[in-house]
Amino acid sequence: MTSMRRRLLIFVAAVLVLAGVGTGVVLHAAARADRANQPQAGGPTVGSGKLTLDQKQRLTFVNQASGPHRTAVASVPSTDPEAKRTATDLKCARFYAAAGTGVCLQSTTGVLKQSNRALLLDASLRTRHTFALAGTPSRARVSPSGRFVAWTVFVSGESYSSAFFSTRTSVLDTRTMKLTPSLETFSVVKDGKPYHASDINFWGVTFAHDDDTFYATLNTADKTYLVRGSLSQHKVTTLIENVECPSLSPDETRVAFKKRILSRTDLWHEYVLDLRTLKETPLAERHSVDDQATWLDNKTVAYALPSQGKVGSSDLWSTPADGTGTPRLLISGASSPAPL
Template sequence: MTPLRRRLLILVTAVLLLAGVGTGVVLHAASRAARENRPQAGGPSVSSGKVTLTQKGRLTFVNAAAGPQRTAVASVPSTDPEAGRTASGLKCVRFYAAAGTGICLQSVPGVLKQSNRALLLDANLRTLHTFPLAGTPSRARVSPSGRFVAWTVFVSGESYSSAFFSTRTSVLDTRTMKLTPSLETFSITLDGKPYKASDVNFWGVTFATDDDTFYATLNTASHTYLVRGSLSRRTVTTLIQNVECPSLSPDGTRVAFKKRVLSRTNLWHEYVLDLRTLHETALAERHSVDDQATWLDNDTVAYALPTDGKVGSTDLWSVPADGTGTPRLLIAGASSPAPL
């Protein structure tokens, strides 16, 4: 065999080997995707159907159960959350709704990188406006009246447990369509004094019923604070330390939040803060809760926890807001609850 033929044979063999490896990788990925999207035996009953934000007595959420409707916005009766779920055609990473207004945060895979966007939705889950996001979706909320919408994304880092991360929180007035790209432009009063710093981050907005007051987390100098803000005055004021992902109760008197336990750990326990006395009550959930809780009513909060043995899946749990009782499984394979 001549040197030229030998080199050609080696080249052809290498190409065939690479093609075989590539085909194997593609087939493995396709097989894995098929497994993840195949309905699991014994899993929740999921059927495609119409989901609207005017269906009172329903609890909406992002479906995390395996199958073709995975990540779809779905709903169940509030009084029977274990009933078969109805899944829409809308898929979201994060979702929330109130008063017929919805917000859906999406991550759409692309050739070079994923595209992140926020969809403002009407009561029929139709997209009214699309907004590009500066990073990975994290939190989403709608004010009780439906007028204001807020979302938080990770500009850098992938979670609040990362050593270094940066967030951006935006607020949209759905009446005027005026977008505040970042709460970092608001004036800050920290411990009674004006405050400015380059490391300021906000996340986890929750709205009061007056369409002006909101609460959020402020992070700076390795400390987190609960802040009360005014949309009209573009100001925030710190109230108390070590509060993350606040959620205002329907009666506006308390905030559910996750509190970091043991400094420098990535463990959070769920608490409720009385806004009048600033008294904290530890809830009965003893697992680490890395979520922005949702009030189902004035007595109960819901939150997501990782599903045992299933990577990337979560279940919704609920617990009394007064620190009594025990946690109970609300909806298996679900996240981002929003009671209608």
């Protein structure tokens, strides 16, 4: 056998092996998707329907229950979260909405690479604009007026518990369509002095009603801080240490947040911070909460916890914001709550 023929045969064999591996990956992914699309016995009732973001007294979320509507944006009456779910055709990894404006972060995993994008939505859930994302979707928020939208993605790493991760947080002005690709361009005041560092990361934006003030997490030198920012001044100022994924209360007096328990652990407990006194109140939830909580009203916060015995699924829980009471299951098989 000639050397040329031998190399040709090796090449053909390698192509066949790679093709087989690729086919196996595709079939495995298809099988997993097929299982996820099968409704589970005893699961919630989900039906197709329309949703507009100007509806009142509805609680929207991403449906995590198995079946054809898995990852679809769905809604239930705010007063009856156990009611039949109305699922739309829109599917998202993360979703949020306010004042008739919505944002949907999508992630599509292919054989060779992952495709991520943000959809700016109108009140009828029609896409106004699409933005390519630099990484895996993590957090999304809309300002109370609907004017500003923010999202955070993982550029490297896959979670906040990863040994090495990097995030990118963007803010969009929906009136001018001006996009701030990264909050890392904002100036930082830390401990009353200008601060510069190459390892700065931001995530978990939450907006005030004035369409200028926002709060977020700043990470640098292995520490996290709550920062208050100004969109007009392109500046943030640190307020207190060990605050992640803040969520501003409707009355703007408090921030719900997850606090890392002990140094360098992957456990977070949910707290509420009084912005006037900076007093922290631990909430009744004792499980580790790796989510950006949502205020259902001025007295109650909601958040996602992993579903027991269901890989890749979560349930929505709620608890009083004053540290009293006990957590209760709000919606099983759900994530990304957004009250309308």
